[in-house]
Amino acid sequence: MNRIALAAFAALSLMTFMRCSESETAGSYIGPADLKVADGKMTPELLLSLGRLSDPQLSPDGKTILYGVSYTSIAENRSCRNLFICNVDGSGKTQLTKDGKSISAARWALDGKAIFFLQGGQLWKAPYKDGKLGKRTKLSDVAEGIGDYLLSPDQSKVIFVSTVPSNVKTPADSDPALDKANAFVAEDLMYRHWDHWVTELPHSYVATLGSEIITKDNSIDILGGPDVKFELPIEPFGGAEQLCWSPDGRFIAYSCKKLSGKQYAFSTNTNIYIFCPETGKTTAITCSGGYDTDPVWSPDGSRLAWLSMARDGYEADQSRLALADLDFPEGENPSAAGIRYLKGFDCNVAGPVWSADSKSIYFNALYSDAVQGIFRVCAKSLETPELLTAKGVWYDFGSPFGILEDGTLLATWASMDFPTELVAVKDGLAKSITNENEHLLGQLTPHRTEKRMVKTVDGKEMVTWVLFPPEFDETKTYPAIEILLGGPQGTLSQEWSYRWNYYLMCNQGYVVVLPNRRGTTAFGQEWCEQISGDYIGLNMQDYISAGKMIKAEPYIGKLAACGASYGGYSVYYMAGINNGLYDCFIAHAGIFDEKYMYYETEEMWFPNWDNGGLTEYAFEDGQMGHKGDGKTFGGMQQAGSPWSDNPKARRHYANSPASNIQKWNTPILCIHGMMDFRIPYDQGMAAFNAAQMMGVPSKLIVFPEENHWILKPQNALFWHRSYFDWLDRWCK
Numbered sequence: 097m098n099r100i101a102l103a104a105f106a107a108l109s110l111m112t113f114m115r116c117s118e119s120e121t122a123g124s125y126i127g128p129a130d131l132k133v134a135d136g137k138m139t140p141e142l143l144l145s146l147g148r149l150s151d152p153q154l155s156p157d158g159k160t161i162l163y164g165v166s167y168t169s170i171a172e173n174r175s176c177r178n179l180f181i182c183n184v185d186g187s188g189k190t191q192l193t194k195d196g197k198s199i200s201a202a203r204w205a206l207d208g209k210a211i212f213f214l215q216g217g218q219l220w221k222a223p224y225k226d227g228k229l230g231k232r233t234k235l236s237d238v239a240e241g242i243g244d245y246l247l248s249p250d251q252s253k254v255i256f257v258s259t260v261p262s263n264v265k266t267p268a269d270s271d272p273a274l275d276k277a278n279a280f281v282a283e284d285l286m287y288r289h290w291d292h293w294v295t296e297l298p299h300s301y302v303a304t305l306g307s308e309i310i311t312k313d314n315s316i317d318i319l320g321g322p323d324v325k326f327e328l329p330i331e332p333f334g335g336a337e338q339l340c341w342s343p344d345g346r347f348i349a350y351s352c353k354k355l356s357g358k359q360y361a362f363s364t365n366t367n368i369y370i371f372c373p374e375t376g377k378t379t380a381i382t383c384s385g386g387y388d389t390d391p392v393w394s395p396d397g398s399r400l401a402w403l404s405m406a407r408d409g410y411e412a413d414q415s416r417l418a419l420a421d422l423d424f425p426e427g428e429n430p431s432a433a434g435i436r437y438l439k440g441f442d443c444n445v446a447g448p449v450w451s452a453d454s455k456s457i458y459f460n461a462l463y464s465d466a467v468q469g470i471f472r473v474c475a476k477s478l479e480t481p482e483l484l485t486a487k488g489v490w491y492d493f494g495s496p497f498g499i500l501e502d503g504t505l506l507a508t509w510a511s512m513d514f515p516t517e518l519v520a521v522k523d524g525l526a527k528s529i530t531n532e533n534e535h536l537l538g539q540l541t542p543h544r545t546e547k548r549m550v551k552t553v554d555g556k557e558m559v560t561w562v563l564f565p566p567e568f569d570e571t572k573t574y575p576a577i578e579i580l581l582g583g584p585q586g587t588l589s590q591e592w593s594y595r596w597n598y599y600l601m602c603n604q605g606y607v608v609v610l611p612n613r614r615g616t617t618a619f620g621q622e623w624c625e626q627i628s629g630d631y632i633g634l635n636m637q638d639y640i641s642a643g644k645m646i647k648a649e650p651y652i653g654k655l656a657a658c659g660a661s662y663g664g665y666s667v668y669y670m671a672g673i674n675n676g677l678y679d680c681f682i683a684h685a686g687i688f689d690e691k692y693m694y695y696e697t698e699e700m701w702f703p704n705w706d707n708g709g710l711t712e713y714a715f716e717d718g719q720m721g722h723k724g725d726g727k728t729f730g731g732m733q734q735a736g737s738p739w740s741d742n743p744k745a746r747r748h749y750a751n752s753p754a755s756n757i758q759k760w761n762t763p764i765l766c767i768h769g770m771m772d773f774r775i776p777y778d779q780g781m782a783a784f785n786a787a788q789m790m791g792v793p794s795k796l797i798v799f800p801e802e803n804h805w806i807l808k809p810q811n812a813l814f815w816h817r818s819y820f821d822w823l824d825r826w827c828k
Contacts, residue, residue: 122197122216126167126176129536136541136566138603140816143594144168144809147532148175149516151201154498154506156208159184161498161506161518162192164202165532173810179213181227184498184506184520186529190227201244201336206251217241219256219310236303236310243298244329244336247305248345253373254305255339255348257329258312259296260322263356266295284357289698290332291771291803300328300339300350302373318350318371318378325356330366330389340391340400347372347430349381349391349400361700365408368400370429379429381420386413390447394454398422399475400430401448401457404437409701412585412628414621415444417459419478438473440480442620447495450475458484458505460495462587462618466547466559468492470507470521486524490545492590493521511590512545512563512598513537541566543602550611550645553637559619560642561588561610563602573653575827576607576646578678580639580659580666584627584706587618595806595815596660604820605828609646613638628706629744631662632669632751639670643677654827658819660684661775661804665753668783671764672756680826681764682819685775685804688783690752691738696776708736708745757786763793765822767815769802795822 129145145168152163161184166177177198182189193199195215202213210223212235219242223230236242238258245256264287267277280293287294299322301315308314319328329338330353339350353366368381368388382388386405393400400420405413420432438445441461449458457475462468463483470493471481484505485493491509494516498506502522509519509526514537518529544564549557565574579596581588588610592599601608612619614635615627627635639657647655657678659667664686671681687693694703735742738749764787768780777798787794797818799811806815 123172123174123176124196125178125194126169126172126174126196127194128165128167128532131536133536133539136539138540138597138600140600140813140820141170142536143597143600143816144170144812146515146536146594148594149508149518149530149532150177152497152506152508152518153202153204154184155204156206158498158500160188160208161529162202162204162211163518163530164200166198168809170809170813173808175809179211179229182518182530184500184504184529186518186531188227189530192224192227192229203247212245212247214242214245217243219245219254234309235305238311240296240312246336246339246341248341249343250345252305253345254303254310255300255318255336255341256303256310256315257298257300257336260299260317260324262294262297263325264293264295285361285700286357286698288773290773291769292332292773294331297325297327298329298331298334299324302348316373316376318348319352326352326354328352334389337390340393342393342430343395343397346374349393349402351389351391351402358700361698362704363408364405364411364701368402370400372429375429377429379431381432382418382435384408386410387415388418392448392450394450394475395452396454398454400432401450401475403445403448409705410628411702411705412583412615412617412624414442414624415446417441417445417448417457417473417478419457419475436478438478438481441471441473444617449495449497451499458496458499460493462492462589464559464619466561466587466612466618467590468494470496470505484524485521485526489526490547490590491519491526493519493526496521510592512561512592515592515594540603543599544568548645550638550642552634552641554634558638558641559612560645561598561608562646563598563608563610565602565605565607568607570651572651574605574607574651575823576609576652576655577601577823578609578611578639578643578646578655578657580657580663580670581611581613581616582659582661582663584615584631584635584662584665585617585624587616588612589618595812600816604823606823607646607649607652609642611638611642613642629708629748631665631706631748636666636669636673639666640674640677643674647677654679656680656682656823656827658682658684658823659686661686664775664780665690667764668753669751669756671762672753672759674762678762680823681762682767682822683764683780683783684767685769685772686766686779686783687753687775688779688786689754691749691754692782693775693779694736694738696778698773704734704736706736707748708740708742754782754786757790760787760790760792763822763826765795765797765818767797767818768799769804769806770798770800771803774804793826 148166164177166175168175179192200214219236222232240258243257265281267274300318303310303315348371364387371378386407388404391402404416404418407413417438420435422430423433443461445459469485473481491511494508496505496507505521510516520527543566546562548560550560598608617624664683667681667683766780766784768777770777784796
């Protein structure tokens with residue numbers, strides 16, 4: 097269950113705000129793995145040992161790329177990120193740091209002679225010359241730590257992200273002597289989020305870069321101080337991309353959901369604001385609707401672009417490119433002279449980047465080839481974007497991080513065959529800049545991938561990827577894995593994953609089937625939206641169509657269905673309706689009982705919309721309600737609640753996976769993380785208990801320290817081994 101606008105970033109850093117970076121323990125340097133592959137096949141150990149490249153930054157002179165690579169030690173159960181540089185053509189690769197504690201968010205100084213970065217929750221700066229860093233200077237001493245930052249255009253100021261206390265209390269808040277007591281006290285919703293109890297909230301501060309060490313005391317809180325219980329940036333994944341300096345450094349555009357408690361839990365209404373550090377004034381550019389994020393100022397300062405969803409409460413609404421022409425009243429903050437939206441584009445926009453002349457906007461998007469491409473649109477017309485990456489090429493491209501004088505785009509790319517690397521794109525042709533893992537991936541035997549069109553029960557065509565094992569021989573018999581996608585909105589594209597890794601799966605001797613069923617986002621909003629309110633309907637039939645397609649092949653023996661999150665829901669539901677199509681199931685972090693899930697998840701807008709639909713919001717005396725039939729509970733209409741009389745909601749809850757357990761008869765593995773607050777772990781326990789009581793061969797794995805994902809290296813390795821052990825037991 098993840099917000100589609102965030103999922104579109106393609107590679108989410110494991111450093112979720114500050115929690116990961118602050119908790120990391122310094123150790124010895126971790127470098128690239130030196131593994132020898134005996135049989136040409138990928139293993140979980142090799143997968144987890146790959147270097148993870150991220151956050152490329154082009155130097156001011158346009159000649160050098162600064163980036164980070166994380167390496168993992170399974171034995172030490174940790175990863176560590178260090179800094180590298182290379183020329184824009186990939187030559188001259190040099191490692192700048194070999195620290196035992198991660199370095200992140202590295203940024204060039206304006207003259208290219210120094211580098212800013214975060215380490216240990218503080219901001220640092222070091223001189224740079226001829227591929228070497230000099231003596232490091234600590235620029236901040238913020239007690240709560242810094243999670244991210246954004247330098248002003250002239251680098252005289254910095255925005256940094258830290259935390260303030262929330263409304264969730266602990267015993268020590270009432271009595272400091274109870275410092276050993278452990279409890280959380282809440283009187284409103286959103287007391288926990290994703291994987292943490294909300295005892296603190298992120299705020300963003302403006303500070304001057306100079307001779308004085310940066311602290312909160314000499315900084316300006318953009319939201320007005322610790323008593324303001326809003327988030328900036330937005331939890332749980334937001335970072336500095338939610339804020340943007342104006343080119344002259346006078347103003348800051350930012351996105352913020354200025355709600356808390358129940359209002360926050362039931363709404364996605366995030367707006368764009370402009371703040372002036374000199375006057376302390378804040379004005380709104382948008383004031384109603386859905387999820388407005390990622391503001392980016394045009395280089396000439398005349399316009400502001402951002403990502404916008406129209407409907408409040410709907411996380412999978414189409415992510416549109418929005419653009420406001422700005423007025424600049426004397427002595428006041430800029431205001432929107434008019435807001436326009438991208439036309440002629442039925443896909444989700446992500447990662448907007450302006451051209452240097454302010455005439456064009458670049459972005460990436462998943463489109464009907466079931467891949468992610470780079471697009472460009474004229475800022476004046478804002479209509480019918482041009483695809484800059486070649487059609488029919490099976491790679492996922494990120495947004496440009498640099499545009500060279502000859503028009504070459506510097507970006508990232510990935511596929512099911514390799515993780516994120518740097519790439520140059522010109523005239524539709526892509527040329528690799530880095531190949532961080534060639535020494536490992538080059539030892540593997542190639543495999544084949546096919547793109548098939550599967551006919552659905554209502555006569556539509558569904559893009560389905562099929563991966564074959566290395567040295568595939570169609571005269572032999574192979575087991576198959578069908579992947580049931582999470583989300584529920586998302587796309588099975590050419591992305592690379594460190595858990596649901598299809599390259600690894602086919603290398604274990606499985607044919608892997610990836611159907612882009614109803615609810616996937618690359619094929620237009622109608623295809624995407626069909627799943628809302630119809631979890632048990634056409635998307636399940638899409639899975640069955642893909643399963644029957646692959647099982648009809650003479651080289652296929654047994655077939656497993658595996659999925660996480662909504663994919664786990666799909667596994668649990670399919671267990672009661674598949675009529676012997678599948679021979680084995682694996683559900684990770686899946687929803688088992690929709691009714692109980694409604695009562696225990698955290699962001700309530702999700703089940704409220706998808707379980708029955710949401711009527712239009714209204715605000716009265718600062719309290720959120722709804723226009724409609726007036727049936728309210730706690731100030732909010734629960735159109736998708738278990739007690740709603742909405743026909744969609746009644747159908748939905750009546751057909752929860754838990755309602756079909758008497759039909760379960762297929763072996764099933766249930767996996768869950770105890771720190772998963774989106775889909776709490778008792779959902780996995782309940783599914784396992786039900787399977788046991790039905791006499792179904794079943795297994796339960798619970799990770800006490802993991803969330804919706806499995807992040808710690810040894811836990812991840814155990815996850816992979818358990819996954820394939822279960823598949824091999826029932827499918828080979």
